[in-house]
Each structure stands twice: as structure tokens, then as C-alpha cells.
Amino acid sequence: MKYDRAFFDRGLERRNTGCEKWDADFLNEDTLPLWVADMDFACAEGIQRAMLERAQHPCYGYNTDEKAYSDAFIGYMERHHRLKIREEEMLRLPCVVTGLKTCVQAFSEKGDQVAIFTPCYGPFAMSVNCNERELVSVPLIEREDGGYDMNLAGMEKALQDGAKLVLLCNPHNPASRCWKKEEIAALAALCEKYSVVLVSDEIHADFVYQPDAFTSILHVKEKNVVALFAASKTFNVAGLQQAQLVCKDEALRKKTENVLNRNGVTSGNTMALAATMAAYNEGDEWLQGLMAYLDENRKLLDKWVKEYLPKARLAPISATYLGWIDLRAYGKTCDELAEMFKKQGVALTGGTFFGTEGEGFMRINFGCPSAWVLEGIKRMAKALEE
Ligand SMILES: Cc1ncc(COP(=O)(O)O)c(C=O)c1O
Known part of the structure; x- marks a missing residue:
């Protein structure tokens, strides 16, 4: 197996596998879940074997x-x-x-x-x-x-x-x-x-x-x-x-x-x-491929947040596959943001899960195909436009 860009771009169909990220009760059928911290990639072949x-x-x-x-x-x-x-x-x-x-x-x-x-x-x-x-x-x-x-x-x-x-x-x-x-x-x-x-x-x-x-x-x-x-x-x-x-x-x-x-x-x-x-x-080879992919995703996320969410601010990412987005300039609480995003079909983790300082923030999980990150950001932008 080659753990290259194409491998990670493929992502995974995870619905109906009892998966918290995709099958949680609060999600709609078409929700793109970019919340809980696990990744939408197949694991290294050796693990399954x-x-x-x-x-x-x-x-x-x-x-x-x-x-x-x-x-x-x-x-x-x-x-x-x-x-x-x-x-x-x-x-x-x-x-x-x-x-x-x-x-x-x-x-x-x-x-x-x-x-x-x-x-x-x-x-x-x-x-x-x-x-x-x-x-x-x-x-x-x-x-x-x-x-x-x-x-x-x-x-x-x-x-x-x-x-x-x-x-x-x-x-x-x-x-x-x-x-x-x-x-x-x-x-x-x-x-x-x-x-x-x-x-x-x-x-x-x-x-x-x-x-x-x-x-x-x-x-x-x-x-x-x-x-x-x-x-x-x-x-x-x-x-x-x-x-x-x-x-x-x-x-x-x-x-x-x-x-x-x-x-x-x-x-x-x-x-x-x-x-x-x-x-x-x-797992070393898989991990090397993963990190190259995530490194690219973090740069893309930074670019897309600037492009589609001009009032938002993404904390610089030196670690994790989780982006911390400051949406306070949009003047909404986390509960309001979650509701608006839900209507547009995207789920993130509300900032208050991390303490009161997180009010007005959202955490996005970019451990998934780049195309899904972009789709998530577009759905957020649409929600904030309305
Ligand atoms: C910092 C940190 N610690 C612990 C965990 C959960 O780890 P575990 O499932 O091993 O309890 C997470 C999951 O997101 C995490 O981000």
C-alpha cells in the first residue's frame, strides 16, 4: 500500500459503523462532521492485518x-x-x-x-x-x-x-x-x-x-x-x-x-x-504519509479561512489536526453558531467545551480529505452570510 496523497484523499465511508463522529444522534443525514478528534482515514495496513x-x-x-x-x-x-x-x-x-x-x-x-x-x-x-x-x-x-x-x-x-x-x-x-x-x-x-x-x-x-x-x-x-x-x-x-x-x-x-x-x-x-x-x-510509513498530508491541510485551512471567513481568525497551527477558529467578530455564541452550522450541514466542536474562554470559538478537525475541509468551510461561510 502506498500512503500517498491519493490514499488520504480517498477518506472513508464511516456512516452506520457505530462511529461517534458520523453516527451521533445530533447529526443530520447530510451533516459533514468535523468535530470529535478522530480522522477519516483508513489505518495502516499492518494494524488491520x-x-x-x-x-x-x-x-x-x-x-x-x-x-x-x-x-x-x-x-x-x-x-x-x-x-x-x-x-x-x-x-x-x-x-x-x-x-x-x-x-x-x-x-x-x-x-x-x-x-x-x-x-x-x-x-x-x-x-x-x-x-x-x-x-x-x-x-x-x-x-x-x-x-x-x-x-x-x-x-x-x-x-x-x-x-x-x-x-x-x-x-x-x-x-x-x-x-x-x-x-x-x-x-x-x-x-x-x-x-x-x-x-x-x-x-x-x-x-x-x-x-x-x-x-x-x-x-x-x-x-x-x-x-x-x-x-x-x-x-x-x-x-x-x-x-x-x-x-x-x-x-x-x-x-x-x-x-x-x-x-x-x-x-x-x-x-x-x-x-x-x-x-x-x-506504522512509520503510514504516519509519514499522514503528516505530509496534514501539513498540507493545515496550510489549506489557513488559506480557506482567510478566503471564506474574512472576519474569523485561525490560531497558528504548530501541532494537532485541530484548528481553533475565533469567530467572535460574528457576534454569536457557540450555541448559536452550532445551530447555524447545523442548518448548513456542518458540525464542529463548540469552543465552550474547552472552558468559558472558548465562547465564540469553534474547533475544526482537519484530519480528513482536503476537499471535505473546504466543503466544511464553505458551509460555515454560507451559514454566517445568512
Ligand atoms: C488532549 C487529549 N487528551 C486525551 C484525549 C482522549 O484520549 P483517550 O481516548 O485516550 O482518553 C483527547 C482526544 O481528543 C485529547 O485531545
């Missing part, structure tokens, strides 16, 4: 594939991110959000303050709130060009005021931002100064566009930090539910392990393990 091969054996009992799985993950992280991880530093999870919730439970008590930079992927706040901790939103600094910077002074204030834990989205969803090494190091130093654990959700690590480069929290610090990874976004296998917590700090790792045991969280279902190992071992 690995599952089909495993499925051939007619028994799906308990697994003992830990070593092969760990080797695949360790090899991938070293090849792609120059990270050296040892097997004993890994804990398997069903998904990254499980990792966030586990860390909230492990490193804070009920009523404690937990700080995040906002706007931020909704389940960060939900992980804090559902565990009866107090959410401290530290607004990112909005730049003139629509991009965002880390608000380190705001975070220091939150730590001075007693925040017990920091959850970082790295790279950042929805700001489409790859944090620079200096920023990650400065945040890590702040957490060190106040003896606070820093948890870094690095699920978007592979979606960084050159010349930017991904910096893991593990590149700058080993003590008092936890990183969360998954093949789910990278290889478009989120429905399989498999993720990875990495912690080089033994005392911290034991705490997270205790929480996982207490909650009875185990992971590693047969198909997820087979698929994830194949992704990490054999």
Missing part, C-alpha cells in the same frame, strides 16, 4: 503480551522522540483520560485545587470536577495573531495560592500549539519550586509540524512528573482503548499503580494489544 491474524485464533482469553507490547512502545518512543523508557516505568491504561483521572486521585485530595491552562480539552476539567477537586483555570495568553502562549505568571500565582497538582496538555488541544522546550522547562521548574506534581497529556506528541519539535515533559524532568501517551490519536485507533502512563519517579508510579488497582482498572484487551503493537512496530 495484525487484528485479523489474531482474530483467526478462536480464543480470546487473558493475555501475557506485556513484554512484546512494552518493546514496541519503547522502540517507538526512542525512534520518534528520543525518549529512553524502561519497561518498569510503564503502566498500561485503557485510555489517556483514565490516566488524567488516575493522577487526580493519586496526587490530590478531595477539595484540593488542581490547575490547568485554559481553554483546554474538556475532560481535563471534568477529571478534576468529577473527583470533587477544585478546578483552577489559568487562562493562556492570547497573542495578536490568534495564537496562545503559556501563562507562567498566572500558573505561579495558582501555585502560590495552593494548587496541589498541574495538568498540562502537551501539545495543546485546542490551541493547536506545540510548546517550546523553554516553556516546558519553565513550567517544570515552577512545579519543582512549589513541590507540585506535573502531569503531561502527550497524546498529540506525534502531530507536530516542522520546524517545531515536540518536547516531552520527560525530556526536561524525571522526578515528580507523569506523562501520558497513546497510539490512539496517532494511528486512528481510539476505539480500541489502549494507552500508556510513563513515570520514572518510582514513588509517584506506585501511587498511580495503587489507584489503578483500587479502581480495578486493567487494560490490554486482545485486539488493542495486537493493533497497538503493529502500529508502533510497522
